[in-house]
Amino acid sequence: MLTQTSPMLADGTKIADLVLPATREVQMRVLSDPEIYELEMERIFGKIWNFLGHESEIPNSGDFVVRDMGSDQVIISRDKAGEVHVMLNVCPHRGMRVSVLDGGNTQIHKCIYHGWAFRPNGDFIGAPVEKECMHGKMMCKEELGLKKARVTLYGGLIFATWNIEGPSFEDFLGDAKWYYDMLFKRSDRGLEVLGPPQRFVVRANWKAAGEQSAADGFHTLTLHRWLGEVGNYAKKNEDGTSADLSPEMYGVEISSPHGHALRCIDLARKISRLTGLDPKELSVQQKLDALPPAGMHKDMVEQLARNLSPEQLQVLTTMPPQVGGIFPNVLFGFVYIPQPDGSVLGSLTLHAYVPRGPDKLEFVNWILAEKDAPQELRERILKQTIQLFGTSGMVEQDDSDTWPHITLSAKGAMGKKQTLKYQAVYETGAPEGWPGPGMVNEGFTKDDTQWHWWMYWRELMTSEV
Known part of the structure; x- marks a missing residue:
């Protein structure tokens, strides 16, 4: 039973007790419990800003794609004025999905069941045989449109929320926006997708992937140890060992x-x-010329100073953000990939871990490039990003193998009573002279970023509805 004042599961467990701040532990049942999953769809995906795609996927009037906000399917469309809209893909007449396609182009979204028709902005047009007024007279046409979400575009990325009067997108990003701008708003014309996203289903709870996307660096040492052993990534000691x-x-x-x-x-x-x-002997500009940000051509470096502050450029040339996540289910990677000839290629990728049930997620992968990047560079970025971070990429084969095992463990009679532990704590703080905002720590990677991911999960799950 769930109440506004004391959120509680059917067995009497308080939701607040699933995450234990004193010892930085999380009960493993959160990765398998169907009741928890249903609450997440309402309290997390039904309230916060959801990442849905990139506006370059729908460049023309009438273009649309179908995506998901938690357990709800939505239509993302562009109207004749160029505005982007996000609408619930549920016909208000009998509940049929208005679009049964993954995407396309149309100025009229027409339900196949009874023919109710809607504009790209979700407004109701009418029903067949208009003189018979088959939509009735109890509600006016303005009340019969598709349910609309609140939408924002950030660096071309499409975010939407059902929380129409809730926090702004900038408030949602908070201090993290200062760093995200270095990735998504660094160039004059911005980023665009290189084709439709890749998609595949993993038999795992979405949080097994989501919490890893909150900057878990430690697993690289073991799960991705081949990075130091094979191919262009191999680093050999003088004795020939990895x-x-x-x-x-x-x-x-x-x-x-x-x-x-x-x-x-x-x-x-x-x-x-x-x-x-x-x-140590190079200026900020000389560092940018020597090694441009991942995914940028050297001829584009001049654009950085027009779009970023001197403080952001300082971070970009010393400790640039390369991997991380946007709560609750997005991972980004702007990483440098060594090449056989000794050069470096950038890889730009975005993953979303879309919930498909307590033990199933859909892995959606977008590959990006700068609009101003030369075609040859774009083709190389696409090829290498698919090989590394695509649905069959070398890195993702590792990651997606662990999540189902974790989910199965969380289903066990004894396993679900165990806890996930986030007890490696930073004791350092920010580097001297660090110009950026936020909770900043330096040194060997720790558990803090993932722990704060769980603390916000706890806050949303225990907040009043």
Whole structure:
């Protein structure tokens, strides 16, 4: 039974007790319990800003794609004025899905059941045989449109929420926006998608992937240890053994009270190894020229100063954000990929872990490129990002193998009583002279970013409805 004053599950467990602040533990039942899952659809996905795609997926009037906000399917469309709209894909007449396609182009969304028709902005047009007034006279046409979400575009990314009077998108991002701007709003013309997103289903609870996206760097040492052993990623010691990946675990991590997270990784090592230059002797501009941000061509570097502050450029050339997440279910990767010829290629990817039930998620992967990037660079980014971070990519084969095992463990009679532990705590604070906002710590990666992800989950799940 759920009440506004004391949220409680059917067995008497308080939702607040699923996350234990004193010991930084989370009960494993949260990764399998159907009752918890249903509450998440209402209290998290029904309230916060959901990432749905990129506006370059619907460039023309009448273009639309169908996506999901938690357990609800929505239509994302562009109208004749160029505005982007997000509408519940449920016909208000008999509940049929208005669109049964993944996407397309139309100026009229028509339900196949009884023919009710809607404009790209969701407004009701009418029903067949208009003289018979088959939509009735009890409600006016203005009341019979598709349910509309509140929409915002951020660097071309489409976000929407059902919480029409709730916090603004900027409030939702908070201090994390300062860092996200370095990724999504760094160039004059911005980013665009390289084709439709890849999609596949994983038999796992969405939070197993979602909390990892909150900047879990530690798993790279073991789950992705091949990065130091094979191919262009191999680093060999003088005796021929594989080099230790642990130096890559040092950097700066940014936490957020809203569960957003970023891992900022030292750029000096890459500049030294790839160019032979001493980063300490280089200016900000010289560092940008020596190693442009991941995904940018050297000819685009001049755009950075027009779109970012000097303080942001300082971070971008020392500890640039490379991986992290946007609460609750988005992972981004703007990473440097070493090439056989000693050069570096950037990879730009966004993952969404869309809930499909207590033990199922849909992995959706967008690959991005700068609109101003040369075609040859875009093709290389697409190819290498698919190989690494695509639905069959080398990295994602590792990650997507663990989530089902974790979900199965959480179903066990004894397993669901165990706890996830986030007890590796930063004791450092921000580096001296760090210009950016937020909860900032430096050093070897710890559990703080993921723990703050769970604390915001707890806050939303226990808030009054």
